[in-house]
Amino acid sequence: MTSDLTSSAASPPSEKPAPNGRGSKHAARMISESLSCLAAGIRALWAFEPRRVFFEGLIVCFALILIGALAASWFAAQGYTLYYGDAQAHLNISRSIIDSATPGYEQLGSVWLPLLHVLCLPFVGSNLLWSTGLAGAIPVGVCFVIAGTCFYLAARSLYQDWRAAGVVVGCFALNPNILYLASIPMTEVVFFAGLALFLLCYVRFRISNHLGWVACGVFASWMMSLTRYDGWFLIPFCALWLAAAARRHRVLFFVGVGALASLAPLYWMAHNWYETGNALDFFNGPYSAKAIQGGRPYPGFHDWPVALLYYCKAGQLCSGWPLCILGILGAVCAVCTRTAVASLFLCLTPAFYVWSIHSSQNPIFVPQFYPHGHYNTRYGLAVVVFLAFACGAIVLVIPKYWRRFGIVLPAVAIVSWLFPLRPSAWICWKESEINSVARRAWTNSAAAFTTSHYFPGEGILTDFGDVTGVYCKARLPLRETISIGNGTEWLVASMRPDLFRPQAWAVAQHGGALSQVLSQGSKTGYQLTYEIKTPGAPNLEIYRRLP
Helix, strand or coil: CCCHHHHHCCCCCCCCCCCCCHHHHHHHHCCCCCCCHHHHHHHHHHCCCHHHHHHHHHHHHHHHHHHHHHHHHHHHHHHHCCCHHHHHHHHHHHHHCCCCCCCHHHHHHCCCHHHHHHHHHHHCCCCHHHHHCCHHHHHHHHHHHHHHHHHHHHHHHHHHHHHHHHHHHHHCCHHHHHHCCCCCCHHHHHHHHHHHHHHHHHHCCCCCCHHHHHHHHHHHHHHHHHHCCCCEEEHHHHHHHHHHCCCHHHHHHHHHHHHHCHHHHHHHHHHHHHHCCCHHHHHHHCCCHHHHHHHCCCCCCHHHHHHHHHHHHHHHHHHHHHHHHHHHHHHHHHHHHCCHHEEEEHCHHHHHHHHHHHHHHCCEEEECCCCCCCCCHHHHHHHHHHHHHHHHHHHHCCCCHHHHHHHHHHHHHHHHHHCCHHHCHHHHHHHHHHHHHHHHHHHHHHEEEHHCCCCCCCCCCCCCCCHHHHHHHHHCCCCHHHCCHHCHHHHHHHCCCCCCCCEEEEEEECCHHHHHHHHHCHCCEEEEEEECCCCCHHHHHHHHCCC
């Protein structure tokens, strides 16, 4: 026994060498089998619907980040970020919350809703980001990504086809007017992020009836209502859509969702009362749209057909004819495939704008119709959202074998923007460019004068609004200025500059309240030092305090 064991240990079994090439073939077969197993695992993972949709969403999210970053970089490089006067004003309101003679909550104001100003706060403290407009472009760009991703996921759940969802997000995200508004500090794309999130919550709640989607839907409603007044109009419809999707207690759902969603408007009315003593100051105060219009007549006021005509034209100019045709066809397909419920909800925002033109002294001017101007054309972007989402339904009526080619629909939708490829064909950019020519001219001149003549600590008594863009351009901290947002300091300094004049400089637009006080001569304690005359705009007056 021992002999056998010793013999065995001493003489291990001999191994025959593999024939030449057999080892490499075996290794290749093992690699091939491993890759096959990996592919099978990926297919199995991809076939698991929730994970598949999750990965699809990630891909869409990264694609939107790339598209948004490229668009924002290009618009910033061209200097277009602050062409809109409203974009400059939004940025300055946000800056004044942290940089003002009287910083704090009161600087939120009372007319423009606060969400965009709050979103800009992490970035607006940087002089570089503030002066270039990127402090507002960054959070708006994030909202663009949220909007596109949520529209994709909502369409994916509703249409049950990734190609249809891809058409939706492609038609939305490749529209140049959307891309421009997604690259500047404006509220439209922030609102669309809330709208897309609500739509996703509605579609998912309709499928699962999980209350978590209702809570998320209420949050989305708050997001819309604290961004644009369109969101206030949508509150009862948000409640109605969610209640209709509930499997029981529908009346309770309607009342509960409506009450919770209404907290946002109630907060803003309370804020207005706290700031001005008038809970409706945003509607009928001195800086409201009603006061700005001043009762002047315009096409569509108390005229439903004309109001509808002007809004539809703005929508067509924002969308382009190819998307209009595809979107109308898609709406018909959505009705035929019984998937029109989401598109119907998206029709409500355009309806709100038609109502605003008719009843709220909120005009839209388009170059094709009298008075042949450019004003509020960006309101037509709500039509882009509706048409883009409706386009996804076209894929559902295409035979399954040919559906892969449906993904070219976004390319068809933007073809009119490609020939010719120039910003002047994009109505939202064109509006911002035309309406800012004079403002940009006097802003640049005043900023250059300020940079060369002003010394820190001297102080400036100034108008607010567009004039604040001078200090943004010059990177002059707003705490160096006194304006209407500074309460008591402003009242004393502007009404009796001869008695209380610690500011060495004063800047006012000719004809304004401050200009009328300062133009009374040396008895005010200030002397006109420099005047900037620009065609199409009031003169900008710069005063120096007398010794």
